Amino acid sequence: MTNEIGQRLSSLTPEIQAMMGVYALYWKLEESFASIETDLSQQECHMLVKLDQPKRMGVLAADMLTVPSTITATADALEGAGYLTRQSDPNDRRAWLLVLTDKGTEARNMLVATAGELFRSASGLNDAETAEFARLACKIRDNILKTGIPEGLTK
């Protein structure tokens, strides 16, 4: 069955092949993420991983290609659970900086390590292929963040 699927894939354009691979990987990773951390939802995991350093909520929204109200809800949950704190941005009192607590940093380190394993196991790529895929993925992400965001929020 999967062999047939693979063969049919080869008749599609590279763009569609790429999209199908991306979708499969995304769905698989979502599924895997959902089954590791019982007290963190998937969006909470995403946000933790993105918070490699304190960030404003608007920046985070741009980074996650979503709207501010979604960020508010997720930040509320993470703050309530003690993973991060809101700190007023000294440069703009309208804005909040999301800052990881020690607990949050620890959880993030665990997540990053686990996510790496999930990716390797889901993708089945070797180190060289992973590096190449990562290179292209970075390029894509750069392009999306540059072109896909209404002006000004980059940072």
Place this chain on the structure above:
Amino acid sequence: MTNEIGQRLSSLTPEIQAMMGVYALYWKLEESFASIETDLSQQECHMLVKLDQPKRMGVLAADMLTVPSTITATADALEGAGYLTRQSDPNDRRAWLLVLTDKGTEARNMLVATAGELFRSASGLNDAETAEFARLACKIRDNILKTGIPEGLTK
């Protein structure tokens, strides 16, 4: 932990870079898809694209890494709108084959073409990079479909 952008990026493993690229691309593509066809939801688009030939619903569920009940709902919508028909599988009267109508085939052709454009514009990759990315994406998808259907919904 420092604020230097370069150090931040280099501190991310290739796996995490790859994941972030995949997530950004997925989110961007979803957003783009949502804004082209007013009478098709995103899952309906996905299903149409997957239906390059008649398929059983269970196969489609495995292919889309989801559960049968989700396929039922989406197939109902597409059937109701005249994009496909259910035909009894001659080899197994429990199963249904989803077969595109002319309208469905036409819509699928449009979607595949549009999706290609969306990918090129979202990713910003040139042809060679796209081909390489597609090659790795196919490999990943193959690996996921072979190994990745856990807790046996389908086989």
Place this chain on the structure above:
DNA sequence: CTTGAATAGTTCGAATTGTGAAGTATGTCA
């Protein structure tokens, strides 16, 4: 050929989630 277990798909209720519009506080510019 009968029985019981497994499989394909359906139905439906519930949980999750994301969104957009309106609201509050602050910043910016003339």
Place this chain on the structure above:
DNA sequence: TGACATACTTCACAATTCGAACTATTCAAG
């Protein structure tokens, strides 16, 4: 000072997905 833009929040609502229970069919014994 006033007008408007921006950063985030609140909230009600729609969309989506899942899982458990159900029907119909197939398969494997006996």
